[in-house]
Amino acid sequence: MPQHQSILEFKRGRYFKLALLLCAASVAAYVWHEPSTSQLKPYGGTWLGYTLGTMAAVLILWLMLLGVRKRSYSSTLGSVQGWTSAHVFLGASLIVIATLHCAFEFGWNIHTLAYALMVLVVGSGMFGVFSYLLYPARITNNLAGETLDGLLLKMSELDRKCRRIALELPDEFNALVMKASADAVRHADSGKSLRPWWLGGRGRNRLGEARDALLAMGSSLSGAQVRVNEQLVSEMTRLVSVTERVRLEFRLQALLKGWLVLHVPMSFALLAALTAHVISVFYLW
Amino acid sequence: METLVIQVGVNSRGQPQRDQRRIRGDVLRVGRALECELQLPDPRVARDHALITFSAQGALIAAGGGPLKINGKPATQAVLSVGDRIDIGPYRIDVEAAPAGLPLALAVTLESPLQPPCGERIRSAESRGSRVSRRRLSYIALLGLLLLCLLVPVAPDLLSYARQASPAALAVASAATVNTSVSVPSTPASASAVTAPPHIDTVSLEEATLRGAAGNLLQAWNPGPLSQGHQIFASDCGACHQTPFVQVRDEACKTCHKDTLDHVPISQLTGPAGHAFADTRCAECHRDHKGTHLAVRSQEQCADCHRDVKQVAAQATSANVIDFHSGHPAFRISLTDAATPDLVRRVRQATPMPADMVERSRLKFNHQVHLDPNGVRDPDGKRNPAGMHDAQGQRTVLDCQSCHVPADGGRLMAPVKMEQHCQSCHSLAFEPSVTSRQVVHGEDAQIATMLREFYARLVLGDVPEGVHPPDDLPRVRPGAVLTPEDRSRALAIADRKAKQVLHELFATRQVCSTCHEVSRKGEFSWSVASVKSSSSWMPQAQFSHAAHDSEPCARCHDVARSKDSKDVAMPQIETCRECHVGAQPVAGKVTSDCATCHGYHGAVKSSGSSAAAAHSAVRRQHANHSFRDQP
Numbered sequence: 013m014p015q016h017q018s019i020l021e022f023k024r025g026r027y028f029k030l031a032l033l034l035c036a037a038s039v040a041a042y043v044w045h046e047p048s049t050s051q052l053k054p055y056g057g058t059w060l061g062y063t064l065g066t067m068a069a070v071l072i073l074w075l076m077l078l079g080v081r082k083r084s085y086s087s088t089l090g091s092v093q094g095w096t097s098a099h100v101f102l103g104a105s106l107i108v109i110a111t112l113h114c115a116f117e118f119g120w121n122i123h124t125l126a127y128a129l130m131v132l133v134v135g136s137g138m139f140g141v142f143s144y145l146l147y148p149a150r151i152t153n154n155l156a157g158e159t160l161d162g163l164l165l166k167m168s169e170l171d172r173k174c175r176r177i178a179l180e181l182p183d184e185f186n187a188l189v190m191k192a193s194a195d196a197v198r199h200a201d202s203g204k205s206l207r208p209w210w211l212g213g214r215g216r217n218r219l220g221e222a223r224d225a226l227l228a229m230g231s232s233l234s235g236a237q238v239r240v241n242e243q244l245v246s247e248m249t250r251l252v253s254v255t256e257r258v259r260l261e262f263r264l265q266a267l268l269k270g271w272l273v274l275h276v277p278m279s280f281a282l283l284a285a286l287t288a289h290v291i292s293v294f295y296l297w
Numbered sequence: 298m299e300t301l302v303i304q305v306g307v308n309s310r311g312q313p314q315r316d317q318r319r320i321r322g323d324v325l326r327v328g329r330a331l332e333c334e335l336q337l338p339d340p341r342v343a344r345d346h347a348l349i350t351f352s353a354q355g356a357l358i359a360a361g362g363g364p365l366k367i368n369g370k371p372a373t374q375a376v377l378s379v380g381d382r383i384d385i386g387p388y389r390i391d392v393e394a395a396p397a398g399l400p401l402a403l404a405v406t407l408e409s410p411l412q413p414p415c416g417e418r419i420r421s422a423e424s425r426g427s428r429v430s431r432r433r434l435s436y437i438a439l440l441g442l443l444l445l446c447l448l449v450p451v452a453p454d455l456l457s458y459a460r461q462a463s464p465a466a467l468a469v470a471s472a473a474t475v476n477t478s479v480s481v482p483s484t485p486a487s488a489s490a491v492t493a494p495p496h497i498d499t500v501s502l503e504e505a506t507l508r509g510a511a512g513n514l515l516q517a518w519n520p521g522p523l524s525q526g527h528q529i530f531a532s533d534c535g536a537c538h539q540t541p542f543v544q545v546r547d548e549a550c551k552t553c554h555k556d557t558l559d560h561v562p563i564s565q566l567t568g569p570a571g572h573a574f575a576d577t578r579c580a581e582c583h584r585d586h587k588g589t590h591l592a593v594r595s596q597e598q599c600a601d602c603h604r605d606v607k608q609v610a611a612q613a614t615s616a617n618v619i620d621f622h623s624g625h626p627a628f629r630i631s632l633t634d635a636a637t638p639d640l641v642r643r644v645r646q647a648t649p650m651p652a653d654m655v656e657r658s659r660l661k662f663n664h665q666v667h668l669d670p671n672g673v674r675d676p677d678g679k680r681n682p683a684g685m686h687d688a689q690g691q692r693t694v695l696d697c698q699s700c701h702v703p704a705d706g707g708r709l710m711a712p713v714k715m716e717q718h719c720q721s722c723h724s725l726a727f728e729p730s731v732t733s734r735q736v737v738h739g740e741d742a743q744i745a746t747m748l749r750e751f752y753a754r755l756v757l758g759d760v761p762e763g764v765h766p767p768d769d770l771p772r773v774r775p776g777a778v779l780t781p782e783d784r785s786r787a788l789a790i791a792d793r794k795a796k797q798v799l800h801e802l803f804a805t806r807q808v809c810s811t812c813h814e815v816s817r818k819g820e821f822s823w824s825v826a827s828v829k830s831s832s833s834w835m836p837q838a839q840f841s842h843a844a845h846d847s848e849p850c851a852r853c854h855d856v857a858r859s860k861d862s863k864d865v866a867m868p869q870i871e872t873c874r875e876c877h878v879g880a881q882p883v884a885g886k887v888t889s890d891c892a893t894c895h896g897y898h899g900a901v902k903s904s905g906s907s908a909a910a911a912h913s914a915v916r917r918q919h920a921n922h923s924f925r926d927q928p
Binding site for chain 2: 053055056057117119120121122123125160161163164165166167168169171172175178179180182183186187189190193194196197200201251255258272273276277278279280281283284285287288291292293294295296297
């Protein structure tokens, strides 16, 4: 088995075919079940409605079990890769099954709330699949064989070095280096924001600005301090580049995992809404 | 001159530590620069922050390249004495009592150490974890929604249930009460208590609030709008959904719909599948929460039983039916015979028509004559003084509407009435010389009496105004006094005349026998055989003449060549199928499922001799109240 097989291609799309079959069967049953002669529109309370609803509910519960399965490392109940592949495809088929279950009937009620939450969860999950296709390669490129911890150690080392060098320089250089240290933290942190660039998600690179300012201020120096400042600027430039890589790592991780902030809590909200939906329907049968 | 400098800090085991050293010099430079005597190696300290000099007054500190604070107050210079505190950047310098021989002792403490380098700060922030905890959000979402969508809406029910289980809880709940009192009939358990005072449950403010919130949130359970008739129950789910987790029972429907009849009396559901049909709930056909009309099931549901009706009702006489277009039997016509007026014969149409497809109404009527395109003799012609002959050229063309007018909202035709539809031509005048007087229709027993009285008056000389007595009657001179013999002779003449006219009416002139079967019973007694005709030929069909008024009558009722009232001119199913198809739509045709023509409730009242009457009564009631869900 190739090492980097996509979950989408697991066992040559076994679960894709299964999901497709499930959708096709549901659509066929739906079309066959309510002939055009009926005056009663199809809905969740017919035998097909109950069947589709039960299928969807069982699917939702099983899909949520992925969170349990991926944490039980000793489990031999199928591979996590298989589970994830099935999670993706069967989760997507839920849209078809649940839509047929409700027979395109929507309203301002908890039943449609459950449906909307399901759409939200599946939608965010699809974005997650897209993320897992797109970002891992970029993360590998950015880290280039290093680790985040390694990069952070490098940043600290360079920060210390800059501070030490700056002690020999006039006070304003010191102040700038001090500020640059905070700027480095802020710049790296800005990568965690999922705000897009047109909403200010990118922000200003104040660290780079500090480096440029040091370079400019160097002209006022004389004697040995000129060389010291040159050394400071060169260390600062390395800090800028390492910080940029940390920021990108944060950004890619946020993009890769950010959807989970929606996906996971929304799936629990869905579990609650689904429970309320099922109980309410039979409570007031 | 020497100054004692004590570096205050903590050692590697975390214990306080004081490192002492002596600095020689008359001037003590304090700053970050390497050349300072008291070097404070921190970027937050200026290179030449301050200067300490010694004079006769003692040690004197003066600010250099950076700001100073002496005992918390900004200062540019100060004479130092024991207990003074100097703040330089992050450092705190305390002036301590100097050992003998030394002018000054300074304890230096780094109060706020420099921030760790940037990488470490990021890593420690990482190890603290994300501000947004997926786990916490998940708990909030799960429990919050469960509370709002499930727990609060059922809370009042749970509360009631808990109270039923333990009446003691009531006392606790009503501890803090306000006067939103609700009177509740005491439960059987408490009723058995001896001399229990009148029981009034009070509802606490919290409970009232909870019930209000529950009522509002419960509305979010509503899967769709209620039908128009049920909208008064909108906020009272329990009106129909009486028991949790139990489907809506028929009892709930019958709280209001008391008089709605069953489709078939349960006693008739004798087939092997009859039991299942008897158990069908109202709500299985009438689905609410599906818009402003109660939804009804398709004709598939009718066909479930009627494709093999004997499976459900073993004694059923109706034919199996699936669909109007592809599986509907020929029509059955309900016929009545005047000889057996309480019996309805149901004869199914066929080609050729069965011999008993005749109506024995005892009425004689010739549609062909009356519908002669050249018209019939005009009534004005009859009033011609010349007698009962045609007025030249005066003829009236009749059409169906001349006699048949819709009744019952266009559903059926009104009965044809002699007085209204026939008598203007078919006069019941009995005396050619007295055209203004006619015998009363339908009162054959009274006619003889009436005639005898009429002629008696004439022969006794009491001639009404405008009446010319016939020539064959004796006349009495006005003012003449009749002897008893004259009177009895005159009355005998009048009786003879009445008998003669009676005979003419019933027999020779064929006034009555034109339409009726007449027979002589006695000297003055003739009788007309009673007439009985169907009021509804197809009582099981909800046919509306009003809905079909765009079509000519003859398209369905072909009577143009009918010479006998025995003829039954009801259309056959093929005629209907010229326009109507079944439930499966066909372009240019009217889609018609079972409910287009047939009702459901009380479709069969009972079997027996008065079936026809019952049929039409039920049908009429049903049509009037029009319980059909979809118009």
